[in-house]
Amino acid sequence: MMETDASQSFRSDDGVYDCDSGSEGFVEDSLDDELCFASGDFPKLQFRKERSKVRWIEELGMAEVLEKKGKMWITTGISRNGKTYCSIEETLYLAEIGALDVLNVDDTPLPLSDLYAKLAEDREKYGCSWESFEVYRYLKSLGYIVGRHGVAWSMKNVKNKTNADDSVGESCSIIDKGNVDYTFITDMFGNMHLGGTRPIFDVFPPNSKFRKSSSGDPSFMLCRTSGHPPSRQEIEDIETCCGRIPLKLYVVEHGRVSFLSFTKVELPALP
Amino acid sequence: MAPRWKGETAEAKEPMSVIVSKLQTSLIESNAQGLLSGCAVLLEALPEQTELLYRACIGRPLITAEKDKKQWHQLSFEEALYLCCVLKCIKIAGENKCAKSNDELWHYMMVKRVGFPVMFKAYSHLRRKNWVVRAGSQYGVDYVAYRYHPAFVHSEYAVLALPDDEDGGSENSRLKVWSDFHCTLRLCGSVAKTLLVLHISRNGEDDVVSLSSLEHYSVEERVVTRWNPEVSRDAK
Numbered sequence: 114m115m116e117t118d119a120s121q122s123f124r125s126d127d128g129v130y131d132c133d134s135g136s137e138g139f140v141e142d143s144l145d146d147e148l149c150f151a152s153g154d155f156p157k158l159q160f161r162k163e164r165s166k167v168r169w170i171e172e173l174g175m176a177e178v179l180e181k182k183g184k185m186w187i188t189t190g191i192s193r194n195g196k197t198y199c200s201i202e203e204t205l206y207l208a209e210i211g212a213l214d215v216l217n218v219d220d221t222p223l224p225l226s227d228l229y230a231k232l233a234e235d236r237e238k239y240g241c242s243w244e245s246f247e248v249y250r251y252l253k254s255l256g257y258i259v260g261r262h263g264v265a266w267s268m269k270n271v272k273n274k275t276n277a278d279d280s281v282g283e284s285c286s287i288i289d290k291g292n293v294d295y296t297f298i299t300d301m302f303g304n305m306h307l308g309g310t311r312p313i314f315d316v317f318p319p320n321s322k323f324r325k326s327s328s329g330d331p332s333f334m335l336c337r338t339s340g341h342p343p344s345r346q347e348i349e350d351i352e353t354c355c356g357r358i359p360l361k362l363y364v365v366e367h368g369r370v371s372f373l374s375f376t377k378v379e380l381p382a383l384p
Numbered sequence: 385m386a387p388r389w390k391g392e393t394a395e396a397k398e399p400m401s402v403i404v405s406k407l408q409t410s411l412i413e414s415n416a417q418g419l420l421s422g423c424a425v426l427l428e429a430l431p432e433q434t435e436l437l438y439r440a441c442i443g444r445p446l447i448t449a450e451k452d453k454k455q456w457h458q459l460s461f462e463e464a465l466y467l468c469c470v471l472k473c474i475k476i477a478g479e480n481k482c483a484k485s486n487d488e489l490w491h492y493m494m495v496k497r498v499g500f501p502v503m504f505k506a507y508s509h510l511r512r513k514n515w516v517v518r519a520g521s522q523y524g525v526d527y528v529a530y531r532y533h534p535a536f537v538h539s540e541y542a543v544l545a546l547p548d549d550e551d552g553g554s555e556n557s558r559l560k561v562w563s564d565f566h567c568t569l570r571l572c573g574s575v576a577k578t579l580l581v582l583h584i585s586r587n588g589e590d591d592v593v594s595l596s597s598l599e600h601y602s603v604e605e606r607v608v609t610r611w612n613p614e615v616s617r618d619a620k
Contacts, residue, residue, distance in 0.1 A: 384399035
């Protein structure tokens with residue numbers, strides 16, 4: 114995959130479950146595997162040798178990148194005023210695979226346990242739940258490029274944005290005599306007042322030539338879901354916001370993820 | 385999913401609309417009358433009508449020892465009502481042999497079958513587009529829809545007819561919880577059919593449904609599919 118530097122491959126499941134397949138009671142269910150994955154069953158976890166460095170900024174709910182190592186930064190983090198910032202899911206994902214050193218504001222190390230704790234905070238303070246992170250991590254491990262819905266990769270991208278959802282419109286950050294305006298962060302959490310089903314990620318296909326300044330439209334927008342399937346009206350409302358970009362929903366149950374589409378069609382009148 | 389033909393394509397076959405039209409003409413000419421019985425309508429058909437019913441995939445023939453050239457067929461409510469009230473080519477009577485009015489028939493069928501209005505709207509919506517529609521209970525859905533006679537083509541869609549939530553449609557509700565989706569999709573997938581949901585909306589029509597008010601209902605077609613991100617990396 115295009116993100117690979119000299120990285121160490123780690124196959125988490127190889128050989129571990131082989132002995133189970135012959136045992137009684139083990140149900141071979143290849144159809145199951147095809148449809149969902151369970152947390153931890155990754156095709157390949159690539160641990161990195163080189164570590165980049167970021168600083169977690171609490172007021173932002175994001176990490177500011179201090180040192181970049183490796184090609185993964187082509188597809189990670191948003192650019193603002195010449196700096197790069199990572200969401201909680203981006204930070205956690207990179208930290209999990211050993212590609213990141215995360216620091217506090219006072220330069221003390223921020224351990225993985227603290228990052229997990231941030232994700233666990235009530236009301237999804239940073240705009241991402243554990244389940245959403247599981248989905249993020251899964252798609253990233255397969256090579257997809259995943260961004261927070263409605264948040265431009267870079268300001269150069271703003272005029273290309275097709276997202277009609279103005280309520281979470283991008284506010285331009287201003288450098289005012291050296292003070293950085295963090296108002297752009299409202300986009301990250303802007304639409305959290307919407308419950309239930311709502312778009313959370315923009316997903317792009319794997320692309321080693323991805324450019325944040327001209328990302329183009331995502332392949333689809335990914336919506337998180339609540340305990341209840343959305344009504345037809347809810348789907349339609351989201352579609353109105355998303356314009357012509359296709360929609361997918363993910364359902365996470367017991368660590369298993371399913372991706373569903375509810376595509377409007379018109380069956381042709383036949384002769 | 386592209387249509388899957390068995391053998392030669394349907395281009396060589398007579399269009400469904402023509403078959404249905406011939407059936408309609410023949411039934412009118414013979415003053416065909418069906419017999420309402422339970423949840424079925426029995427129809428005695430002439431040989432040419434039997435042939436056309438088969439080709440249009442309407443009804444099921446009854447096997448009897450009768451030597452007479454006429455053949456009995458069993459029609460579902462949807463099929464019978466479609467012939468009677470949409471194609472207007474048969475009458476339907478009760479045991480007294482008197483033809484029932486459309487309203488009488490409608491009322492009778494609504495009482496006998498839960499959620500019949502929504503089901504019939506879905507059935508006639510697809511039939512009007514010349515799709516072949518058959519019962520789908522063996523696949524755990526309402527109908528299966530084919531582009532042509534099943535002998536020539538594999539079914540493409542497993543169909544569920546759902547009332548709109550605003551209509552307080554609790555009678556016919558399916559897919560209410562996520563496990564319903566997983567279950568139905570899995571079933572559809574294992575028989576290589578795509579799940580098609582027809583959202584039927586009352587459009588503000590009255591609670592009390594009549595055959596004519598059904599005309600103002602709208603149907604929105606949505607296909608529900610699973611996406612496997614590991615299969616193709618082009619994120620489609």
